[in-house]
Amino acid sequence: MDMMKGMNKALDYIEVNLDSHIDLKEVAKRAYCSEYHFKRLFSFLSGITLSEYIRRRRLAIAALELRNRQVKVIDIAIKYGYRSPDAFSRAFQNFHGVNPTLARNPEQNLKASPKLSFQLTIQGGTQMKYRIVEKGPFKVVGVKYVVEMVNEILSPTYEDMIAGISDYKMKELESLSNKEPHGLVHVSVNYTEDMEGKATFDQYIGAVTTIEDTNGYSTLDIPPLLWAIFEVDGDWTQVEDHWQRIYSEWLPSFSYELAEGPEILASKDHKSEIWISIKK
Structure with missing residues (x-):
């Protein structure tokens, strides 16, 4: 049970640092385990790697910020860890299916990637030897x-x-x-x-x-x-x-x-x- 609390504390840390450097050692520390253990457990429970989850969350939030036409694409790209507008545009296109410019249209459909949380669910009935x-x-x-x-x-x-x-x-x-x-x-x-x-x-x-x-x-x-x-x-x-x-x-x-x-x-x-x- 404490492990799941730790996993969720780690996810909270990731969430507040999506627009800055995410220290994976600090992530694992908040989950009370090693970095290797956290990555493997996260991947198995969520179905995606930790780095992919972070990438999806950043691109989902970036799409919301693009609705504000006063904000430059290059500023959003740098904010979420991309070294150039081109790299950001390629990643954005791959995830959302449209480029950042088209995403500014309020009627454009975009992908959501909600924040994860983990719960301990005991299926019961079947013993584990x-x-x-x-x-x-x-x-x-x-x-x-x-x-x-x-x-x-x-x-x-x-x-x-x-x-x-x-x-x-x-x-x-x-x-x-x-x-x-x-x-x-x-x-x-x-x-x-x-x-x-x-x-x-x-x-x-x-x-x-x-x-x-x-x-x-x-x-x-x-x-x-x-x-x-x-x-x-x-x-x-x-x-x-x-x-x-x-x-x-x-x-x-x-x-x-x-x-x-x-x-x-x-x-x-x-x-x-x-x-x-x-x-x-």
Whole structure:
């Protein structure tokens, strides 16, 4: 519950600083968590990156200020962090569908982007089976993709990533699994995002193994970490629902935050485990 209060305090800070520099370390401080944790939690709960949210809020407010014909476009552009009228016009056109000059028309339709607020909603009825485990280092081998994400749209998509691995390679990777988490694993790591609203991360599809001969596959060395491990029975729909509940219900209710480390989905025999790296 305190985490959600902190998230909303951070949003209040962002709101009053839309026309000035927004210090992301200060944002995270008001949310009582690390900058990494805030960005990941914000992205998962809202469906967009933090930088994209800030960009949309600034462009929405800029559109309102353009109604005042006494204010110059260049002044509004500079006020909301754009270095030139051209850069502001391109961003404005991409978001609202019209240029700033046309937006001065009071009858012109423009996009709204309301201020967000977060609430803790417990869905109830469905228990979450989890355990907290401290594990030493281990190794993931598999196929590596560098993924770009804009507004939660992935490039390449997971479907494309899976389709790019032959059935033979999939079986070969599964056969390498000899250490927990067992089975085929999907590992997301090295998440970053920029102020243009684009996030990137590395995606590995493979297995956890102690075998040295990796047959040319990419290798990811995972350091010692504390893990929250959640058991999931069911298909991909149940996995997605569980993942959402981890971020929206479990994390805000417990005294842990995300560590800057991997997120793992392991699947074997129609059962799955979600591994989230955490810290106190």
